[in-house]
Amino acid sequence: MITIKNLSHDFVIGKKGRQTIIPVLRDISFTVEKGEIVTIVGRSGSGKSTLLNLVSGFIHPKEGEIWIGGEKVSELNEAKFADFRIKNLGFIFQSFQLIPSMTAFQNVELPLILKGVNENVRKQQTEEMLKKVGLLDYQDHYPGELSGGQQQRVSIARALIVNPPLILADEPTGSLDSETEEELLQFIKELNRDLGITFLIITHDDQVADIGNRKIELLDGRIVEGVLV
Amino acid sequence: MRLRDQFRFVRQNMKKNRTRVFMTILATAMGCAFLIVLASVGFGLQKSVVKEMTEQRVITQIDVHGQETNEKGGFRQLTDKDVKIFEKVKDVKAVTRRKQLQQESTYTIGNYQEPTQTFVANFPSEVKAGFELSKGKLPKSKDEVVVGYNFLLNLASKDAGDDMYDERGQVKAEYRYTGKLLGEKIGLTVTQFKDGKQVEKTIPLTVVGISKKPTKDWAQDSSVFISDEMLKEIEAFTGTPKGFMLDQNGEKPQGLEAGYDTYDEVKIYAKDMEAVQSISDQLKEEKYATYSVVNELKEVNMVFMIAKAGLIFIGTIAILIASIGIYNTMTMAVTERAPDIGIMKAIGANPKTIKRIFLLESSYIGLIGALIGTAVSYVISYTVNFAIPLIIKQAFGKETEINLIFSDIPLILPIICVVICYGVTIISGLRPAQRATKVDVLKAMRREV
Ligand SMILES: Nc1ncnc2c1ncn2[C@@H]1O[C@H](COP(=O)(O)OP(=O)(O)O)[C@@H](O)[C@H]1O
Ligand SMILES: [Mg+2]
Numbered sequence: 246m247i248t249i250k251n252l253s254h255d256f257v258i259g260k261k262g263r264q265t266i267i268p269v270l271r272d273i274s275f276t277v278e279k280g281e282i283v284t285i286v287g288r289s290g291s292g293k294s295t296l297l298n299l300v301s302g303f304i305h306p307k308e309g310e311i312w313i314g315g316e317k318v319s320e321l322n323e324a325k326f327a328d329f330r331i332k333n334l335g336f337i338f339q340s341f342q343l344i345p346s347m348t349a350f351q352n353v354e355l356p357l358i359l360k361g362v363n364e365n366v367r368k369q370q371t372e373e374m375l376k377k378v379g380l381l382d383y384q385d386h387y388p389g390e391l392s393g394g395q396q397q398r399v400s401i402a403r404a405l406i407v408n409p410p411l412i413l414a415d416e417p418t419g420s421l422d423s424e425t426e427e428e429l430l431q432f433i434k435e436l437n438r439d440l441g442i443t444f445l446i447i448t449h450d451d452q453v454a455d456i457g458n459r460k461i462e463l464l465d466g467r468i469v470e471g472v473l474v
Numbered sequence: 475m476r477l478r479d480q481f482r483f484v485r486q487n488m489k490k491n492r493t494r495v496f497m498t499i500l501a502t503a504m505g506c507a508f509l510i511v512l513a514s515v516g517f518g519l520q521k522s523v524v525k526e527m528t529e530q531r532v533i534t535q536i537d538v539h540g541q542e543t544n545e546k547g548g549f550r551q552l553t554d555k556d557v558k559i560f561e562k563v564k565d566v567k568a569v570t571r572r573k574q575l576q577q578e579s580t581y582t583i584g585n586y587q588e589p590t591q592t593f594v595a596n597f598p599s600e601v602k603a604g605f606e607l608s609k610g611k612l613p614k615s616k617d618e619v620v621v622g623y624n625f626l627l628n629l630a631s632k633d634a635g636d637d638m639y640d641e642r643g644q645v646k647a648e649y650r651y652t653g654k655l656l657g658e659k660i661g662l663t664v665t666q667f668k669d670g671k672q673v674e675k676t677i678p679l680t681v682v683g684i685s686k687k688p689t690k691d692w693a694q695d696s697s698v699f700i701s702d703e704m705l706k707e708i709e710a711f712t713g714t715p716k717g718f719m720l721d722q723n724g725e726k727p728q729g730l731e732a733g734y735d736t737y738d739e740v741k742i743y744a745k746d747m748e749a750v751q752s753i754s755d756q757l758k759e760e761k762y763a764t765y766s767v768v769n770e771l772k773e774v775n776m777v778f779m780i781a782k783a784g785l786i787f788i789g790t791i792a793i794l795i796a797s798i799g800i801y802n803t804m805t806m807a808v809t810e811r812a813p814d815i816g817i818m819k820a821i822g823a824n825p826k827t828i829k830r831i832f833l834l835e836s837s838y839i840g841l842i843g844a845l846i847g848t849a850v851s852y853v854i855s856y857t858v859n860f861a862i863p864l865i866i867k868q869a870f871g872k873e874t875e876i877n878l879i880f881s882d883i884p885l886i887l888p889i890i891c892v893v894i895c896y897g898v899t900i901i902s903g904l905r906p907a908q909r910a911t912k913v914d915v916l917k918a919m920r921r922e923v
Contacts, residue, residue, distance in 0.1 A: 324824050324826060330822035331821065356821050359475055363476075364478075
């Protein structure tokens with residue numbers, strides 16, 4: 246599903262002439278098979294988010310290759326990557342990233358609108374998805390009118406609505422209490438088992454890391470050897 | 475993303491800041507209304523001038539004044555030979571030619587008289603050009619004449635004093651001849667100096683026809699048409715071509731003899747307006763001096779063309795100023811919505827789609843502004859056309875003589891305005907839209923934008 250070859254990345258900060266290069270990722274290579282749940286763990290600042298952002302296409306790698314589902318995404322330009330994302334990737338963020346001026350329904354419907362799906366089909370699929378995450382009664386609520394757990398379920402519904410084969414999640418339980426965290430992990434397992442969706446999840450929480458088939462540990466931008474299960 | 479959804483998006487976004495959008499639309503509408511109203515004055519005045527010009531004269535008419543004979547401005551009056559040439563030119567409907575008696579002739583009937591002008595006309599060509607009688611018939615014999623429609627109205631009593639004319643310059647009814655004219659005999663008095671003495675001769679004529687009332691109210695036709703033979707008789711009496719009056723010494727000016735059998739008024743009537751140009755061009759090549767409204771119209775239209783372009787240019791500046799507002803509004807909209815844009819980009823919105831949505835929003839503002847501006851300018855235009863004559867009437871105590879159109883909005887004007895407005899809107903919306911596509915996903919998600 247995902248193949249990463251010799252990926253390196255660094256950030257350049259400061260004005261011209263007084264630039265500092267911050268190395269973040271060094272020669273990362275790993276694979277995620279179809280149907281796997283892989284978790285990435287590591288201390289804060291070890292480069293987990295940067296790795297996921299590279300896979301998501303939010304930033305462009307300095308060196309190395311990223312392949313997703315047979316496509317060399319590290320070569321795609323911004324517009325092509327956008328089209329690739331809408332078709333193949335689902336996202337779950339720590340802070341949900343819902344559009345505050347849109348209702349739960351509209352937030353979930355948004356990817357279908359961007360894809361150009363017809364209105365009737367959209368309505369039916371959105372309602373189905375809201376039902377699946379148990380929020381059909383809350384469809385007209387704005388994100389501000391929902392609890393953290395409910396908001397995360399809306400964002401999962403939004404990620405699932407385009408039937409992506411791969412879901413990328415950066416600290417999905419970071420803003421949730423332990424009870425809702427447990428619920429979410431069960432849901433992820435269910436989706437993986439029933440729909441065969443592949444997950445790449447970043448976490449610093451051991452409980453979350455345990456749901457994965459494999460754990461990749463980052464330390465100062467490198468994969469810690471021997472942790473691959 | 476479907477167009478319908480893009481439109482819905484734009485409308486939802488615009489609703490989020492109604493006041494700001496409304497103000498921007500208002501500014502755009504004002505700019506457009508300014509452009510249209512300003513330019514409409516040019517269109518209106520042009521319409522008035524053209525109307526005035528075409529109403530006073532027959533549009534298909536070409537006056538031929540003579541032919542240049544050499545480079546030094548020598549000039550020759552026209553004769554039958556020229557008329558023959560004109561009649562052969564393509565698309566010529568009729569060539570009327572008139573000789574004018576070269577002195578003021580006085581006509582008398584009983585105790586009534588009228589000084590007026592006398593012509594010899596070629597009636598077949600006059601009829602072809604549109605000449606009609608209101609009464610009687612066309613003259614056949616030497617002493618038969620046709621008089622103009624207004625001849626009867628100006629036939630005044632010999633006893634009338636200086637006060638015989640009313641304020642409109644017409645003979646007052648009390649002094650006017652009221653008897654029968656058709657079939658009656660009138661006397662034409664011609665004069666000449668002979669051996670230093672003024673000699674008069676009165677020739678009896680019979681009125682057989684009265685011409686049709688001129689179609690234009692202000693036009694007056696009191697002339698009398700005599701026969702060519704009668705002119706010959708007058709020439710025999712005066713000893714000069716067309717009854718030219720000599721001065722007291724009886725001296726003949728140079729070149730006078732060439733005046734026999736020449737025409738004083740030659741008019742060519744073209745088949746239609748389009749033909750006027752080609753006919754005048756052909757005549758110009760033969761060095762004939764011509765005048766036609768069509769030619770003059772061309773020049774007048776040219777002047778107005780430049781004036782209108784200038785007015786539209788000034789109006790465009792107003793729209794450009796309004797476009798600064800659009801630029802501002804769109805920039806603020808992009809800034810405000812940057813977090814949303816970032817989220818949309820993160821889940822896979824194409825930058826092109828985002829750009830299109832913002833361009834759509836700015837053109838929406840521009841087009842609504844242009845439409846409102848157009849509607850308002852029609853209202854202003856009607857009001858101006860209605861109110862200004864009233865104001866003039868108030869100020870000067872009388873109605874405007876000519877029917878001036880102060881403001882006219884032909885369909886092309888709103889079209890020009892919408893096109894300009896749309897173009898300006900797109901240009902001013904381009905940069906903000908471009909900025910929207912550049913929103914950084916990660917910064918937006920960290921709420922750093
Ligand atoms: N946009 C950026 N510009 C400069 N440095 C960055 C940027 N993003 C992350 N970093 C740096 O890269 C390192 C890794 O960050 P990150 O990937 O967010 O770590 P993690 O998610 O594991 O906590 C940190 O030292 C951070 O300071
Ligand atoms: Mg992180």
